[in-house]
Amino acid sequence: xxxxxxxxxxxxxxxxxxxxxxxxxxxxxxxxxxxxxxxxxxxxxxxxxxxxxxxxxxxxxxxxxxxxxxxxxxxxxxxxxxxxxxxxxxxxxxxxxxxxxxxxxxxxxxxxxxxxxxxxxxxxxxxxxxxxxxxxxxxxxxxxxxxxxxxxxxxxxxxxxxxxxxxxxxxxxxxxxxxxxxxxxxxxxxxxxxxxxxxxxxxxxxxxxxxxx
Numbered sequence: 001x002x003x004x005x006x007x008x009x010x011x012x013x014x015x016x017x018x019x020x021x022x023x024x025x026x027x028x029x030x031x032x033x034x035x036x037x038x039x040x041x042x043x044x045x046x047x048x049x050x051x052x053x054x055x056x057x058x059x060x061x062x063x064x065x066x067x068x069x070x071x072x073x074x075x076x077x078x079x080x081x082x083x084x085x086x087x088x089x090x091x092x093x094x095x096x097x098x099x100x101x102x103x104x105x106x107x108x109x110x111x112x113x114x115x116x117x118x119x120x121x122x123x124x125x126x127x128x129x130x131x132x133x134x135x136x137x138x139x140x141x142x143x144x145x146x147x148x149x150x151x152x153x154x155x156x157x158x159x160x161x162x163x164x165x166x167x168x169x170x171x172x173x174x175x176x177x178x179x180x181x182x183x184x185x186x187x188x189x190x191x192x193x194x195x196x197x198x199x200x201x202x203x204x205x206x207x208x209x210x211x212x213x
Contacts, residue, residue, distance in 0.1 A: 004092065005079035008049075011099040012072050015045060018101060020200040024155055026162060026211065027111055027189035034189065036127070037151050037165035038105065045069040048173045049098060050091030057085050093175040096135055101173075104131045104141055106196065106207055110188040114144060118184045127168055130182055133175060142181045144172040157193055158212035 002010070023038040046052055046065035054060055060068060060082065071077035082088065097104075114128040125144035133139035145168035155162045174181070182188070194208040 004083035004088070007099065008079045008083055008095055009072065011049070011095050012045075012069065014099045014101060015040070015048070016069075016073060018105075020198055021102070022197045022199065023105060024153075024162075024165060024193075024195045024197070025111070025191060026157065026193040028192045029187070029189035033160075033162075033192070035155075035162050035165045036111070036168050037153070038145070038168050038170070039148070040170060042066045042069040044170055047171055048094075050094055050173075051082070053090055054082065054085040054087050056087060057082065093135070093139070094173050097133055097139075097141055097175050098173055100134045101143075103134060104143065105129075106194075107131060108143075109191045109208075111191065112182060112185050112188045115185060118186075119181055120184070121181065123172055123174070123181075125171055128181065128185075136177075139175050139177050140180070142172075142174040142176060143170055144174070145169060146171045155195065157209065160211055 018040040019042065021040065025036040025038065027034050027036070043065050046068060051060055051068060060077075068077060072079060108129045108131050110129070112128045112130075114123075114125045116123055116125075123144055124146075126147045127145040129143050131141045131143075133141050148167035148169045151165045151167050152163060153165060191208060192210040194206070196205045196207055197203075198205075
């Protein structure tokens with residue numbers, strides 16, 4: 001049976017694998033197309049995992065996201081010293097679910113423009129994708145992204161050529177059994193095309209294509 005420390009390390013490794021992946025997404029709404037490129041970096045690790053909430057671990061809270069990420073992977077930061085925090089139970093479910101982050105990104109089918117005022121939330125972000133938790137189907141997963149500029153990479157989908165993508169970087173990962181973060185938001189855009197690039201193997205996988213049909 002996996003310990004909490006094992007789960008933290010395995011989820012960190014799962015996130016490490018995402019650093020080699022990019023997703024090219026095209027969505028449709030009101031007969032208009034918009035495209036996004038999802039990218040992952042070690043600079044968002046701290047907030048995605050919630051380590052900034054461990055108030056009784058000031059050395060972890062004050063350290064940079066990249067430093068904590070690399071030290072956990074190298075073993076220089078003992079996972080037991082994190083999971084024994086009295087505040088760890090507040091982030092435990094998100095750490096467990098981030099182990100399946102690739103599955104959540106592979107399978108989501110709608111994307112919201114995030115409006116924290118309408119949602120009555122303090123979470124800062126520009127986009128939000130929902131999904132059902134793999135660990136507990138009573139929970140919902142919400143992944144929030146910030147805009148990170150644009151990318152002029154060209155993607156050809158059948159006869160359609162897409163030449164500009166809004167770059168989206170994940171900044172928060174929420175596991176929620178009760179609150180619906182989609183409530184009061186404007187109707188989402190539906191995913192029409194999704195392609196995953198693995199930079200480590202130079203492979204491309206089309207996960208969804210409703211544009212060539």
